[in-house]
Amino acid sequence: MVVWSNSRLVRILLVGDQGVGKTSLILTLVSEEFPEDVPPKAEEITIPADVTPEQVPTNIVDYSAIEQTDDTLTEEIARASVICVVYSVEDEGTIERITSHWLPLIRDSMPMDQKKPVVLVGNKVDLVDFSTIDLVLSIMEEYPEVESCVECSAKMLHNISEIFYYAQKAVLHPTTPLYSTEEQDLTNDCKKALVRIFKVCDIDGDGLLNDYELNHFQRRCFNAPLQPQVLDEVKAVLIKNIPDGIRHDAVTLKGFLYLHCLFIQRGRNETTWAVLRRFGYNEHLEMSKEYLHPPVKVPPGSSTELSHRGQQFLTALFDRADRDGDGALSPEEFKNLFSACPSLPWMSDIKWTVSTNENGFLTLHGWISRWALMTLVDLPKTLEYLAYLGFNVHENESQLAAIHVTRERRLDFAKKQSSRSVYVCHVIGQKGAGKTALCRAFIYEDMKKITEKDLRGGVQHCINVVQVYGQEKHLVLRDIDVRQVLDPLQPNEVHCDVCCLVYDIGNPSSFEYIARIYIKYFAESKIPVLIVGTKADLLEVPQNYLLQPTEFCSKYKVLPPQFFSVRDNKKDLFTKLATMAAFPRFQAAWILFYKHRLVQLWETTPLRRVVNFLFMSPKTQMSWPRPFNVDRHLKHFGLTPGDPLMWWKAGLGIAAITVVGWYMVRAFQRNQTTSYSSR
Ligand SMILES: Nc1nc2c(ncn2[C@@H]2O[C@H](COP(=O)(O)OP(=O)(O)OP(=O)(O)O)[C@@H](O)[C@H]2O)c(=O)[nH]1
Numbered sequence: 001m002v003v004w005s006n007s008r009l010v011r012i013l014l015v016g017d018q019g020v021g022k023t024s025l026i027l028t029l030v031s032e033e034f035p036e037d038v039p040p041k042a043e044e045i046t047i048p049a050d051v052t053p054e055q056v057p058t059n060i061v062d063y064s065a066i067e068q069t070d071d072t073l074t075e076e077i078a079r080a081s082v083i084c085v086v087y088s089v090e091d092e093g094t095i096e097r098i099t100s101h102w103l104p105l106i107r108d109s110m111p112m113d114q115k116k117p118v119v120l121v122g123n124k125v126d127l128v129d130f131s132t133i134d135l136v137l138s139i140m141e142e143y144p145e146v147e148s149c150v151e152c153s154a155k156m157l158h159n160i161s162e163i164f165y166y167a168q169k170a171v172l173h174p175t176t177p178l179y180s181t182e183e184q185d186l187t188n189d190c191k192k193a194l195v196r197i198f199k200v201c202d203i204d205g206d207g208l209l210n211d212y213e214l215n216h217f218q219r220r221c222f223n224a225p226l227q228p229q230v231l232d233e234v235k236a237v238l239i240k241n242i243p244d245g246i247r248h249d250a251v252t253l254k255g256f257l258y259l260h261c262l263f264i265q266r267g268r269n270e271t272t273w274a275v276l277r278r279f280g281y282n283e284h285l286e287m288s289k290e291y292l293h294p295p296v297k298v299p300p301g302s303s304t305e306l307s308h309r310g311q312q313f314l315t316a317l318f319d320r321a322d323r324d325g326d327g328a329l330s331p332e333e334f335k336n337l338f339s340a341c342p343s344l345p346w347m348s349d350i351k352w353t354v355s356t357n358e359n360g361f362l363t364l365h366g367w368i369s370r371w372a373l374m375t376l377v378d379l380p381k382t383l384e385y386l387a388y389l390g391f392n393v394h395e396n397e398s399q400l401a402a403i404h405v406t407r408e409r410r411l412d413f414a415k416k417q418s419s420r421s422v423y424v425c426h427v428i429g430q431k432g433a434g435k436t437a438l439c440r441a442f443i444y445e446d447m448k449k450i451t452e453k454d455l456r457g458g459v460q461h462c463i464n465v466v467q468v469y470g471q472e473k474h475l476v477l478r479d480i481d482v483r484q485v486l487d488p489l490q491p492n493e494v495h496c497d498v499c500c501l502v503y504d505i506g507n508p509s510s511f512e513y514i515a516r517i518y519i520k521y522f523a524e525s526k527i528p529v530l531i532v533g534t535k536a537d538l539l540e541v542p543q544n545y546l547l548q549p550t551e552f553c554s555k556y557k558v559l560p561p562q563f564f565s566v567r568d569n570k571k572d573l574f575t576k577l578a579t580m581a582a583f584p585r586f587q588a589a590w591i592l593f594y595k596h597r598l599v600q601l602w603e604t605t606p607l608r609r610v611v612n613f614l615f616m617s618p619k620t621q622m623s624w625p626r627p628f629n630v631d632r633h634l635k636h637f638g639l640t641p642g643d644p645l646m647w648w649k650a651g652l653g654i655a656a657i658t659v660v661g662w663y664m665v666r667a668f669q670r671n672q673t674t675s676y677s678s679r
């Protein structure tokens with residue numbers, strides 16, 4: 001591997017046999033005249049950035065065997081970013097020493113596998129009438145670290161600034177990682193990077209770069225559109241030189257690679273490097289860490305979600321990848337979508353993580369959900385894959401525009417309302433209590449197709465969309481695996497937006513575990529908790545615990561146990577969990593989650609009563625006839641009319657929620673006068 005200095009300072013060291021003209025070259029560059037009296041060694045000089053061709057500050061360092069030891073030479077080689085090996089064209093011995101002495105010495109001064117870029121400089125061309133370039137080209141083939149060669153004359157001031165230009169270029173836009181002189185072709189690493197760039201730029205995914213895509217590419221890389229005339233010239237070059245470089249008046253991948261090969265062969269490495277750098281590649285042709293993982297601060301208690309721009313980008317990507325337009329990604333379409341990435345981000349676990357279509361293919365919903373989950377649990381991976389997929393190129397400077405960092409959870413608790421769009425629910429319960437089945441039921445409609453074997457998979461998270469007051473939210477269920485009953489829960493197993501404690505109603509010993517978990521971890525915490533009795537289709541048996549579930553809930557003031565069976569798989573359990581997460585510590589809000597209940601309420605009671613029911617003081621409220629299902633509904637949530645404080649809270653809370661609920665908006669619009677006059 002050739003090591004190029006990535007610091008923005010170029011240090012050029014001149015070495016070579018005695019008398020080849022090293023010092024003369026440096027002094028000629030500085031004074032623009034040939035010095036008659038030459039000291040053994042020139043002082044180190046610094047050329048400011050604005051007078052160098054590549055606008056990079058450059059140090060030029062001389063070497064003198066008389067003044068310096070071998071150790072100093074080794075140190076100088078290590079410090080240099082590029083080395084000019086100078087020989088005299090009229091002295092064959094100095095040419096022979098390039099391969100017998102200087103290049104091996106430079107290699108030996110470097111750690112294994114690392115090579116320093118070298119420029120070969122043939123001085124004193126004023127003394128001969130032949131060229132040594134052919135000889136030197138064969139050396140270049142043998143030593144890939146030799147980036148370029150140049151013949152010059154200090155005496156005639158010929159090609160002096162070129163030497164330093166080539167040296168700068170060898171550091172800033174080296175050829176070797178891009179091109180193999182031996183094979184006369186792009187290196188494999190370079191091809192790989194350019195193939196990815198081609199795919200990212202192929203916006204419509206047809207395997208060709210049309211004029212629009214080429215223009216887009218040009219603007220992104222060089223901040224300028226491609227002139228129509230230049231575009232035509234490029235196409236003409238391809239048509240002339242390479243079969244299948246142009247198809248349907250657009251550039252093929254073959255043509256795109258050929259163009260870059262041509263740039264490099266014509267010494268225009270900087271063009272290819274500019275493209276590669278714009279797409280995040282470093283000097284080793286790897287995507288740089290800074291590009292893949294831009295720094296992002298996530299305070300403790302905050303979480304990370306996809307921003308609107310992130311979702312838009314991913315939706316467009318999905319639509320592009322769904323070639324057959326069936327609204328789902330077949331395994332082939334899925335693989336194609338990620339073909340510009342080093343590997344697939346998710347494996348076969350998708351099936352158990354998000355909802356898929358009947359063939360097990362990712363739908364758009366599942367696709368966005370899977371990204372939402374990755375953004376929540378593995379932000380670096382999301383940032384990395386967004387970079388691979390070209391978010392930075394198409395949309396913004398950095399992937400951070402695709403991410404939203406939520407406010408801290410303690411603020412949500414304080415405000416009793418969460419602004420997040422992804423909630424995490426931990427599902428905790430004894431072994432065999434039905435946690436995994438409950439999680440699977442969240443993403444599967446028909447649980448009859450799920451076998452016992454399907455419940456054994458080690459998938460920890462599943463995610464789906466639920467509606468909370470008409471807004472789409474993602475709910476993540478995390479299946480907390482219990483190894484031993486007495487094992488303590490880790491802090492990361494406790495902290496979540498809502499907790500679902502699960503017991504098996506048919507197993508008399510399963511409630512005790514979650515009762516203890518509740519007392520130990522959740523009784524004092526602010527995390528909303530829902531106790532769920534699973535396998536509700538079975539016969540309920542008394543629990544071997546000092547309190548039965550209902551008594552326990554009543555004592556600890558948690559909602560009464562909810563019952564769930566995978567057989568009927570009622571999804572309102574999940575809506576309820578998401579609602580609790582959205583309004584932590586705000587039980588009044590939870591009662592409104594049943595939309596159909598509200599519709600019934602609306603339809604079966606005069607509007608005035610509903611509005612009074614929601615807004616009037618508890619005392620006045622009681623004097624109105626109650627809608628038929630309200631008592632049961634409220635009891636169901638542990639909110640009985642006997643709790644005046646709770647009613648007061650409910651009144652205020654509901655007023656706030658009403659603003660966002662469309663049912664209530666309708667009510668206000670139609671009957672504003674009635675409702676306010678009755679208060
Ligand atoms: N004809 C001709 N003579 C040159 C040229 N460049 C340097 N010389 C002469 O070559 C001799 C050696 O030049 P230096 O610049 O001292 O060579 P050097 O490589 O620094 O030598 P050391 O410091 O001993 O390693 C001097 O007499 C220079 O005048 C050139 O381009 N043409």
Ligand SMILES: [Mg+2]
Binds near residue numbers: 040063
């Ligand atoms: Mg000298």
